[in-house]
Amino acid sequence: MFTALDHIGIATQSLDESLALYTGVFGQEIELRETLESQGVEVVLLRCGEESIELLAPTRADSPVGKFLAERGPGLHHVAYRVDDVQAALNSARAAGIELVDLVPRIGAGGHRVAFLHPRSTGRALIELVEKPG
Amino acid sequence: MFTALDHIGIATQSLDESLALYTGVFGQEIELRETLESQGVEVVLLRCGEESIELLAPTRADSPVGKFLAERGPGLHHVAYRVDDVQAALNSARAAGIELVDLVPRIGAGGHRVAFLHPRSTGRALIELVEKPG
Structure with a gap:
């Protein structure tokens, strides 16, 4: 069911600092940068072979990523699998x-159409599903 | 420099419980199971396309994964990139x-030859390098 990785989500307080590391040192290229206002997050996708690294910075403290940073600090946030049909x-x-x-x-x-599984059911690893058919 | 994912490491107290989820529900296949006594960890690699999910369970509480579980609880542990030459x-x-x-x-x-970067330098995401030339 979940046998293809899509991306790894990484929470950060500062996209500029993270980008200095991921583009400047690691040599990854930006494929997308956008703000999802409804989710209170600014996202940068970095190409990594067929997959991506997704940097996530909160646009407000009470967003899901803002709360994650307050509780857990920066670092690995979620792993996303590619599926044909999210529903x-x-x-x-x-x-x-x-x-x-x-x-x-x-x-x-x-x-993309996406959805999250609850970490209570997945050994505390937050899992996202991303619809990319084919 | 780091532009190819190799695996995602996930810490767990119980490989049996995690395997019930990853093989039974997610449909991932075991490609390797081994104990690394020197690092106090039992490892299961699960095939996920060209990459893997790596489940990590401590064989003793004072091992790095044992300490991680005591401090942070189960969940995402590290992200590993494939490189030609780890050194x-x-x-x-x-x-x-x-x-x-x-x-x-x-x-x-x-x-495989592997090495870890310190999370202090990498936005608190623990990063492993795995030597798989070509």
Whole structure:
């Protein structure tokens, strides 16, 4: 069901500092930078082979990423798998007893349909599903 | 320099519970299971396309993964990049001002030469380098 990685999400207080590291030292290239106001986050996607590193900075303290930073500090935030159909994957996960954050997909970075599984059901690793058919 | 993902490391207290999720629900296949006594960790690598999910369970509480679990709890532990030459990558990282955990490579899962960068230098995301030339 989840057998293709899409990206690794990394929470940061400062996109500028993180970009100095990821583009300047690690040599990764920016493929997308956008603000998702509804989710209170600014996102930078960095190309890493067929996958991406996703840097996440909060645009307000009470956003999910803002709360994550306040509780856990910066660092690894989530792992995302690529699926053909997010709603079908959510239905299968739910049928298997996985608790969901999103019962239906929302629009994430790059305009893709995405959804999160609840870390209570996944050994505390936050898991995102990203719809990229084919 | 770091533009190819190799695996995502996930810390767990119970490999059995995690495997029930990753093989039973997520449909990932075990490619390797081994104990690295010197590092106090039992490792399961799960195939995920060209990359892997690496489940890590401590064999003793005072091991690095045991301490991580005591301090942070289970969940995402590290992200690993594939490089041609770990020693060369360590030298370049150090020259760029990155603090290293390992000044020279050690032998990790699957017999590969690996090394870790210090999370103090990498926005608190623990980064591993894995030597897989080509």
